[in-house]
Amino acid sequence: MIISSQLTRLSLAGLFLGLSLAANARSQPEQASADIRRTTFGVPHIRAENERGLGYGIGYAYAQDNLCLLANEIVTVNGQRSRYFGPDQFTLEERANLASDLFFNGLNTEQAVSGFWRAQTPEVRELMEGYVAGYNRFLSQSRGQGLPAQCQGDWVREITTTDLVKLTRRLLVEGGIGQFAEAVAGATPPTAVATHAGERASFQLAASRLQRFALDRGSNAVAVGSERSFNGRGMLLANPHFPWVGGMRFYQMHLTIAGKLDVMGAALPGLPLINIGFNRHLAWTHTVDTSKHFTLYRLQLDPKDPTRYLLDGKSLPMHRQALTVDVKQADGTVKAISHVVYSSQFGPIVQWPGKLDWDNQFAYSLRDANLENDRVLAQWYAMNRADSLEAFQASVNKIQGIPWVNTLAADDKGQTLYMNLSVVPNVSAEKLAQCSDPRIGLEMIILDGSNSACAWDIDPRAAQKGIYAADKLPQLLRKDFVQHSNDSAWMVNPAQPLTGYSPLISQDNQPLGLRSRFALQRLGRLTQAGTLSAQDLQHMVMDDQVYQAAQVMPDLLQFCADGLGTDAKTLAPLCASFKAWDRKANLDSGLGFVHFQNVMEPLLQIPDVWRVAFDPKDPQHTPRGLALDRPHVVQALRQAMLASVEQVNASGLKQATRWGDVQVVSSGGQQTPIHGGPGTLGVYNAIQSVPRSDGKREVVSGTSYLQVVTFDENGPQAKGVLAFSLSSDPSSKYARDQTEAFSKKQLSVLPFTEQQIQADPHYQAMTLREQDERTGKVAAQ
Structure with missing residues (x-):
């Protein structure tokens, strides 16, 4: 298979510019190469000698399947939707373009992005640099052949590592300030005139989206240990419920660096590693947690000036940040508009009419713990490489980079593990009682912003200032089972309830969700009948019991x-x-x-x-x-x-x-x-769909990447399906094939060993070398 293309001078310049941020760029990047072998449903198995080569293969393969999806997300996180599509159009998340642009321009400042990049390990930087080069190579080839219909326009461009950092930061705040984009962009002093971004209609949409957040982003997980499994080894059911479109759409792949990495699973767009998956010795998954990852602070305002607030009796000015957005006008011209956003030392001011009002007496700041989480990529890469459950757990305890999900795992020795080790503000139950109004409840934590004693506590053992140390968070290691379906940590296993944590971490004695009750009932019934098999775990989802x-x-x-x-x-x-x-x-x-x-x-x-x-x-x-x-x-x-x-x-x-x-x-x-x-x-097979005008319901989220993993003497034995298929390009042969398999309740073997990969009936292979890029060659194997 030979694919030819000719890079333009402009694309070459953009490619090398994008290999790293200027302050950290290497003068002569190592030439990357990778093997991309595809099996049934087009699943890519990417093999390279180092991280840069692996990233190169990932970026190229992802672009083959989802070029337009990533290009669209790049426009979003760079705050450029109003420039290309107009201010009144909406993102896939139903957010007005102007509000989205203002939010992301404030989130992804040059200082924040460069700081994140500097914090990355050399391996992670090489993965990202390779990803950029691989994506840009395929984009250049596609321009010569004609881009897909859904991404033809000057908004599609070569990407840089800066773009990948911005994408990652967007994912980090999904469980926090990312839910308050309109409230950040629309916050204005009480004497000011509200901007377009603060219109009430936008907040109505935002409120609806906030209500759907938990429905669109949930998960089930079951890890079965030696005392319950059919062969005495661990088993894992991974059943994340994520959006079927947009920037949270999983991508299935297998990544290998000989002697260093061999992991298969699924990743979110723009990430050159596996989020949920398995390797030779263990399998893991995540479930969206109930922990709090941000707190609000109610500010007592200076009576003389609503842009000043009182802290310990002293009047302090709010910080002002001028944001500029390029906006496409009705006549096609582009006009720059400016908007000022405000913040206190606790974080940006948020204003939500009728809920979080900014008047002459009070305003509200939001502090998101994940804004300082620059460890997330190193965290998942360490998990990908873990050669034992002990090493896996140790990496999470040390790095503390998981943003807003629980982790469940099982290994080939028959151990199971549950960890609620995400990034959680260090606010004890005692501090909560002293610093918050009990009438508000615990759904949204609002602390007293006029008292510095109400700031988050600092534990020197924590990986980040202001969050809980790992040993203060729920963890459970067992040999029967652990399960989770988006409740607190309380009933992960009823034989050993997890209690006594700060309400920001986990709440006990609260009603369980019905999916958790179903799982506990089904596991109990199966245990009474004997040991559990892989088919039992699969049926928990595919039985579709209500x-x-x-x-x-x-x-x-x-x-x-x-x-x-x-x-x-x-x-x-x-x-x-x-x-x-x-x-x-x-x-x-x-x-x-x-x-x-x-x-x-x-x-x-x-x-x-x-x-x-x-x-x-x-x-x-x-x-x-x-x-x-x-x-x-x-x-x-x-x-x-x-x-x-x-x-x-x-x-x-x-x-x-x-x-x-x-x-x-x-x-x-x-x-x-x-x-x-x-x-x-x-x-349990949670699917979220919305009404259509023709009486049908269109699926928008739910079961996404489904995997069932067991182990034997030969390593992992896995089956799975990506419910919405690998490619978001409707013209791709990989756009509907797995969806049809999911519709028929068919899980397929996930080829992991070299023998399984090469024996796959749809096996195809190519070698990608960066040194061949000038000649436009891709070598067949």
Whole structure:
């Protein structure tokens, strides 16, 4: 296979400029080379002699599959969307371009980006430099052949390591200030006129996005140890629930440096390493945690000036930072606009109308712990290279670079590990009691910004000032199992509850999510029947059981049977669909599942809806049952059922409609039916979809990279699927193939050994040498 291209002088200049930031550039970068072998579904197995060569192969392969996706994200993190697409268009995250640009210009300042780069290890820098060179090489080749339709324009350019740093910093703040972009960009003193970025419509969208954050970014994980596994070795189920589009879309790959690295799994865009995966001796995954990664500070303002605040009785000026955004005008010209953002010593001022108001008395600052986390890439690379569970755990304890997720792992010796070792502000329960208003609750931590004693505590043993040291965070090593589904650390294993932590770290005696309850129930049942197999873990996801149906369907059917009065005729089809429904979210599950979702969503907002209330002494089985002896519950149920009938009829759904007719994902003009459903209903295979005008629902997030890993004497034995497929380019042959496999509930072997790779029926290989770039050659193997 020979691919030819001719680099222009401009692209060569951009390539070498992008190999590193100017202050750290090497005068003559080493020439990189890599082997890219692809197997079934196009999964790339990238092999190189060093980090720069490995990064070179990763960047090239990623560009082959997702050139336009990364180009779009590069525009976003550089705050240039308004320049190319106009200020009133929206990002994939439904954020107005102008607010997005202001936020990222403030986040990714030259000082912050250069500081992050200087903190990186030589290996990480080489990975990033290689990635840049590889991506730019493919971009240059593609320009000669014609870029894909979705990324034709002057906004597509060669990238630099600065761009990759900005992408990484964007990922770091996803669990913190990244959720408050409008609130940062729109914060204005009470005497000032609000800018476009602060319009109330933007905040309404932001509030909706904030509510969806936990739904779009969740996960399930189970690690089974020697006491429960079929062969006495460890097993791992990784089931992250992430967006199916945009900058959080996983990419599947296998990375090898002989004698140093051999790891396979999935990574987020722009990262030259594995986030979730496995190597020769262990497998791991992450789940979005419930820990707090930022706190707000309520500032007492100087009565004479709302841009000054009082700290320990002393009036201090807020810091002002002028941000400039290039904005495309209606006539096509570009005009620079400026906006001032404010900050205190606790962080940027945020303003959210009706929630976090900036008036003449108070303002609010937000301090995000991950803004100072420059260790994240070194952390994942150390995890990738770990040759034992002990080394794996030790790296996380030492580096403390995991931003906002839990970690679960299993090894070939039959050990399992849970760690809630993310970056958490060091605020004890005692300090919280002294520095916050208990009426506000714990959903969002607001501390007293007028008292310096309310600043985060500093532990000299922590890897970063102001965060908890590793030994103060939850960790659990067991040989039976650990599991997690986005609850606190409390019930990771009920045999050994994790309690006594600061509320910012983990809260116990709180109701479990339904996915956690399902997992504990299923694991308990399987254990009673014997040991667990890989198929058992796979079925936990692919069975598509709706756990909440078992809790409430008897009540719903009884309600239908007891007589519905004047509504009986109207509700008869709904009740019939309830009776016929298999209580699952399979493609062939009936209309009853649609009605069940419609009914339960409003019903769960009703106070005292449960017949058996939550009992912290029995968290696995409570709450449960509908309190149909309470008139307000009965009234709410009847209204929800009537509304569901009306909605289903308006959508054109028929009694014979199946769930696979409703929930789909679109790509390249084709639709693929998708099983699974809302995690809030206890569907372990959590899939989030949004209504369309034609009565269908379009998948936007959920089960993404799914892997089941076991071990034997030959190493890891893994199966998996990337639910949305490898490529985001609709014209690619790798854009829908794994999606169709996921739709059919088919997991495939993940080739890991050299024998498995070369024996793959779709094996193809190429050698990529940077020294051949001038001639445009790629060598076939």
